[in-house]
Amino acid sequence: MSAQVVRETDFANLRLVNRGKVRDIYEVGDNLLIVATDRVSAFDVVMNDPVPDKGKVLTKLSVFWFKRLASIVDNHLISADPDEYPESCTPYKEQLADRSMLVHKARPLPVECVVRGYVSGSGWLEYRELGSISGISLVEGLEESSQLPEPIFTPATKAAQGTHDENISFEDVSNIVGEDTAKEIKRISLVLYQNGRDLASRNGIIIADTKFEFGFVDDHLMLIDEVLTPDSSRFWPMDGYKPGGAQKSFDKQFLRDYLNSIDWPKEPxxxxxxxxxxQITRDKYLEVLERLTGKGL
Ligand SMILES: Nc1ncnc2c1ncn2[C@@H]1O[C@H](COP(=O)(O)OP(=O)(O)O)[C@@H](O)[C@H]1O
Ligand SMILES: [Mg+2]
Structure with a gap:
């Protein structure tokens, strides 16, 4: 295993189709090669300094969940083993190891399927003010980080680069993707969350909320992107969990707290x-991987 840090890839033989905040995406035949780099973003700004091995953690966790959740919904994963990739990828095998996936190319739905099981972040701000989250009325008396009576679906738009996601109603989702698809992605998102939460709780982790993405491959709905990672979820240690304030976390919260403390205007x-x-951010990502999958890198 190489300890190489990968901040950006440049695979001359392959066509780069997108450089996201974290992933470099190439076209390989009819499929996509998704490479999770060690870039880290916070407040939608990509930091210059990479977090070593972060891309490997994200990839290993996503692959773990794709396999585990495959009976609930089909997903885009074809292979995460560079030995099985087409020949055009061979020159890059070392950089691809443990941090890449060959996937079916989908037409991504332009909505983020957020599921919340706990009151946190923008959900807490709205609840405190209006007694609801994304317009869904909730029981009185919840505190910051309280568990919700049952998980709720609180979709958001998929914002263009440089802008922030915006919460939308279920009706908005229906208008964007059609009612049948909207119902289906809501139902599946809730089942996926419940399943992930059950496994995580057996390993001492609370999944406070998370975000899924779906897309169509031909007429077939699939789970795409990344799944139940520290980048797409709020993970809290169960040990020490106490509603009534913010929680310690295994995700980017540590980095966000640091950035809040240094008076940076949250723009490039x-x-x-x-x-x-x-170092601490890296340790947190690694701990989540080990706790959830039982294995390190
Ligand atoms: N199977 C797929 N087909 C097409 N696009 C995909 C697929 N899986 C993920 N994507 C897209 O690839 C991008 C992943 O790169 P990432 O760096 O996470 O981007 P972002 O900055 O948008 O979060 C996302 O825009 C996601 O919608
Ligand atoms: Mg992403």
């Missing part, structure tokens, strides 16, 4: 990250 250019901030 990103600040230089201190080595210990990178």
């Amino acid at each position: 250019p990103p600040p230089k990250l201190r080595p210990e901030v990178i």
